[in-house]
Amino acid sequence: MYQLRVIEPTAVDMSIVDTLYNGNKKVIDENSNNIPLGRIKGKLSSVAPNKLNIEVLDGSGEVVAYTAGRIRKNAYHCTTIVTKSARVFTISTQEPWHTILKEQGCTHLLAYVVVGTPMHALMVQSIGRTDLYKAMPNEATEGNTVISLELL
Amino acid sequence: MSSGAIALVGASGSGSTNVSLMTVGFTESKEIDFYGFARQPWPVFSDEGTPEIGDLAPATVTVGGVNYSVYALNWSSTSGLKFVVLDDAQSLSVSSVTSIATSQGTYTLSGATFSSTNKSGSNYSQWLLTTEDNYFNFAEDAQTNVTFTAV
Numbered sequence: 579m580y581q582l583r584v585i586e587p588t589a590v591d592m593s594i595v596d597t598l599y600n601g602n603k604k605v606i607d608e609n610s611n612n613i614p615l616g617r618i619k620g621k622l623s624s625v626a627p628n629k630l631n632i633e634v635l636d637g638s639g640e641v642v643a644y645t646a647g648r649i650r651k652n653a654y655h656c657t658t659i660v661t662k663s664a665r666v667f668t669i670s671t672q673e674p675w676h677t678i679l680k681e682q683g684c685t686h687l688l689a690y691v692v693v694g695t696p697m698h699a700l701m702v703q704s705i706g707r708t709d710l711y712k713a714m715p716n717e718a719t720e721g722n723t724v725i726s727l728e729l730l
Numbered sequence: 731m732s733s734g735a736i737a738l739v740g741a742s743g744s745g746s747t748n749v750s751l752m753t754v755g756f757t758e759s760k761e762i763d764f765y766g767f768a769r770q771p772w773p774v775f776s777d778e779g780t781p782e783i784g785d786l787a788p789a790t791v792t793v794g795g796v797n798y799s800v801y802a803l804n805w806s807s808t809s810g811l812k813f814v815v816l817d818d819a820q821s822l823s824v825s826s827v828t829s830i831a832t833s834q835g836t837y838t839l840s841g842a843t844f845s846s847t848n849k850s851g852s853n854y855s856q857w858l859l860t861t862e863d864n865y866f867n868f869a870e871d872a873q874t875n876v877t878f879t880a881v
Contacts, residue, residue: 610760617761620807624763627869650756650870657760657777690760690777722760722777 580642580670581635582678587646590622590631594641598660605664609697611722621658622646630654630682634661634670642666653686653726654679664696668706676710679729687711687727693718701725745828745879748792752803752832755783756870765866766804771849772814774804786876791815793826793880801854803830803876810861811837817855820846824857831877835865 599606599615610618622631622644634643643661647654661667679687691698702725704711714726757764757776764774766784773781783804790797802814813830815822824844830837842857868874 613761617808621761621763624807626763626867627872648758655758657758690758692760724777724779 579637580666580674582632582670582674583635584678584682585631585633587623587625587629587631589633590644590646591641592619592623595619595622595644595660598641598643598662602661602663605696606660609659609692609695611692611695618658618660622660632675632678634666634674636666643670649682649684652684653688654682654684655688655690655724657690659697668700671705672707672710676707676729685729687729689725689727691723691725693720693723698723698725701727745881746792746795747877747879748790750789750791750800750876750878751787752866752874752876753785753787754866754868754870754872754874755785755804757783761808763807764804765806765864765868766802767800768802768804770801772802772812772854774806791827791878791880793822798822798855802856805861805864805866807864809858811842811857811859813839813842813857813859814854816852817846818853820853820855822855825881826855827857827878827880829877829879831879832865832874834867835863837861837863837865 628649630647630649632645636642643666645656646658647656689701691701702713704713710730712728712730716725752767757778757780759777767786768774769782786800789800791800798815800815802812805811827839839857842859845856847854
């Protein structure tokens with residue numbers, strides 16, 4: 579249903595980011611604790627060693643999500659996600675995301691989340707696919723934290 | 731004659747240089763990237779909870795023949811360059827260190843905001859330079875020479 583592909587940070591289309599953000603602003607703001615859009619764009623577009631940006635397309639070829647992060651010590655440190663809807667994210671991050679991260683040599687996904695948000699809940703529940711991801715215990719009760727998920 | 735020679739060196743504005751080897755540290759939060767070197771009591775604050783990053787050897791900058799210990803030399807995506815040295819006598823000024831260079835570029839500190847801060851009974855001199863130029867943008871744990879030019 580969704581096609582994921584690795585893209586260069588410079589290939590992120592900021593007009594699409596604007597569209598995705600404006601269409602899903604409430605959810606994105608809640609999950610990010612209101613990080614300004616400019617900083618989200620900065621995370622998406624910054625060029626850095628071992629940067630891994632992923633573009634998600636739906637069946638019609640429309641871009642419906644971007645993620646940004648870096649691969650460090652066989653783990654994908656994912657700090658930034660802009661998506662058309664929560665459903666798009668949940669579905670696209672199950673098998674397709676798992677597959678592409680494995681292809682990149684990753685053994686773990688490290689999700690940078692705000693405690694108490696829907697994204698935090700999704701990550702601690704192994705993105706709803708305990709056959710693919712195994713969330714490690716995390717004791718954080720407030721603020722930002724990093725959830726470690728083993729790629730099974 | 732010798733004093734004239736000294737005056738000539740001073741007039742040239744070339745300053746003195748010393749070189750340290752940086753092991754580039756990296757850490758991040760949802761919105762900020764940190765690159766470079768930081769140690770207590772001048773940590774960085776990331777979601778990873780790794781306040782001390784990188785290494786610098788020797789962790790000193792030489793000004794007027796005196797070595798000052800460096801506690802922070804890093805760039806962040808929200809604040810730019812931060813450079814902090816221990817300066818108990820508060821003898822340094824914004825122009826004491828004129829530039830800091832890596833193979834990726836040179837920070838000129840004349841435009842930096844300079845301040846003196848007391849932490850735990852010690853005085854530190856701090857240069858903050860607002861810039862989007864990240865000259866520490868190496869892979870994590872990469873090694874690079876850092877050249878300090880001082881008066």
